[in-house]
Amino acid sequence: MNLRNASARLAIVCAAALIAAVVAIFAAIQGAAEDHLRIEAEQSALKWAEVIRDTVPDLDPLFRQAQVSPASVRQLGELLRVNEIFRFKLYDNQGRPILVSDDIVREADGSVRLAARPPAVDNEEVRQVVLQGHNQIELHRSDDAKRPPVYSEAYVPVISKGQVIGVVEVYVDQTARARRITNAFRRIALGVAAVFVLLMGVAAWQLRLRRHEQKQVEARVRYMAHHDTLTGVLNRASFNAALADAQRRARDSAEIFAVLCIDLDRFKEVNDALGHAAGDETLCAVARRLQAVVRQFDQVARLGGDEFAILQTGVRRVEDVTTLAQRVVDALAPPHEIAGQRVLGGASVGAAVYGTDGTDSNQLLHKADLALYRAKSNGRGQYSFYDAQTDESLQSRRAMIRDLRDALKTDGLSLNFQPLFDADGTTLTGYEALARWTHPRHGAVSPMVFIPLAEEAGLIEELGAWVLNRACLEAVTWPATVDLSVNLSAAQFRGDLVGTVKGCLATSGLPASRLHLEITESLLINNTDAVLRTLHGLTGLGVRIAMDDFGTGYSSLAYLWRFPFDKLKIDRAFTQNLEQDPKVDLIVKSIISLAHSMGIRVNAEGVETPQQLARLQSHGCDELQGYLLGRPSAANLLDHAHARHDAQPPVAPRATNFGNFDTIPGSL
Structure with a gap:
């Protein structure tokens, strides 16, 4: 309705402007026409005055003494109707008046004479023409039958x-000329008016087009202010308002x-x-699925x-x-087709109900978020409702994170060191650093x-x-023959770890050669090139690299030749089952044999019984650690008495082809 009213007002304004412009154009044209007629009347009068001067x-004597001879009368009578002159006066x-053409009378025999008339009064306008030295032209329009409809009265010297x-x-009779002009x-x-109408129409x-575009821009701005620019669903501010x-x-109505x-x-x-572009496509696909499962009056938002x-609602x-909640879980479970690839789906849902879990909108959103945390903790791909116990557990977890952050700032953490021994089980080769809080x-x-x-925070x-x-x-x-092993996290690889x-x-x-850095197999799944x-x-610094917990993750033999490992650490799960399961014993023996064939040393974790020690020694394991040999201790309690006296000889070069690491494929 507002748009139609605005258009109607615009049409009225344009029409009024058009009418005013046409009127102004015609007025200007009329004025120009009259000016043109005055100019032509002046020219006709001047030419006629020249004819009088040359022919009469x-x-x-006529002008100086007011004596009109018969010859002059005859010539003046002949000059009537010359150059559209239908009447004249001489001063x-x-x-002072001398002669008026109305006084010239033509007789039947063709002769002319002057009729007797009473003397005329002096003409002040003539005096002004003479004194001021310029002509005077007056344009007349007459309804008198004795005079032309349009004529000019010109005073010229x-x-x-x-x-x-x-x-x-x-x-001067200007009727025909006025009509033509x-x-x-x-x-x-009319041509100018037509052009003006066209221009006004275009304008x-x-x-109107500009106003329409402006309204579209304003509507777009309003839309973007209330919706997520990527997915088109509501943004956080609009969702909070809803x-x-x-x-x-x-x-007001007890609506739940x-x-x-x-x-x-x-x-x-x-x-x-797949990159952030694929991630954005995935988010858009999720938004479409969510909009498809909700009802008309329910609202979907992306919070970030x-x-x-x-x-x-309702x-x-x-x-x-x-x-x-179940419909949402089911709708988001199937994989997405993104850029020709299948992307795994799945989502967790947390719900909170007004009246049951709270009566404040912010509180409900917070409790729904806690319920979501509970759903993810229970295994993902499912929904959960708010639970007070979960809330308490999360609050406790957040308090622990705050305390851990403070402990890092105030040196509230400490290190223990677990000894590592040579294959004989008695010669100390190094220690593994373990954080304690x-x-x-x-x-x-x-x-x-x-x-x-720490990872979560x-x-x-x-x-x-x-x-x-x-x-x-x-x-x-420590003694120069004792090495140090330190575990690395995936987060450290995102920064300048080197x-x-x-x-x-x-x-x-x-010395760099005494430092062994341990990584887990899970680190190798993503960002392989980096x-x-x-x-x-x-x-390149001279540091040794070890693969920790080998065999328990996404073990791939390709890692053994793609990465410069100096040592493999067999996970304690294998060590603890050596005695009970012959298959485990065979796997451990095979791992050790494979590593040795590639020039890689092997460490076995979790050695807790003499039988486990004996089996590992029989398989040729290079290094051992576990509670049977030594427990983690504080630095001031370490005993280096059994450290070997000579430095460990360097490991023989391995027949390993690392290839061009810039061209190795990415995530496996």
């Missing part, structure tokens, strides 16, 4: 020998609503493996990253929320607890750097 005899240079001897008042100017006016169309509206309606928080499973793997939310019972209230916190906390890189630096400072005080290790070695003075470049940078 006794001209000087001397003082403005008669000049003889450079002097004004008199003035003639000439009446008016018609010509009207045609011009009006452009104005929640507040739903809360007001619920308070629910909030569902949705988080995609393994979305980071999509970004890492891979987090989505649904506002479910909830009558909890089963309605359960049904929608004694909480001021909870006591000793297991690494199985605080290491995942983004502290793992800081923690890893602290362990590496502190361990190097300690190891430099620079960090180089700095720790320089600060501590520890990890490989970092490992080559570390070996």
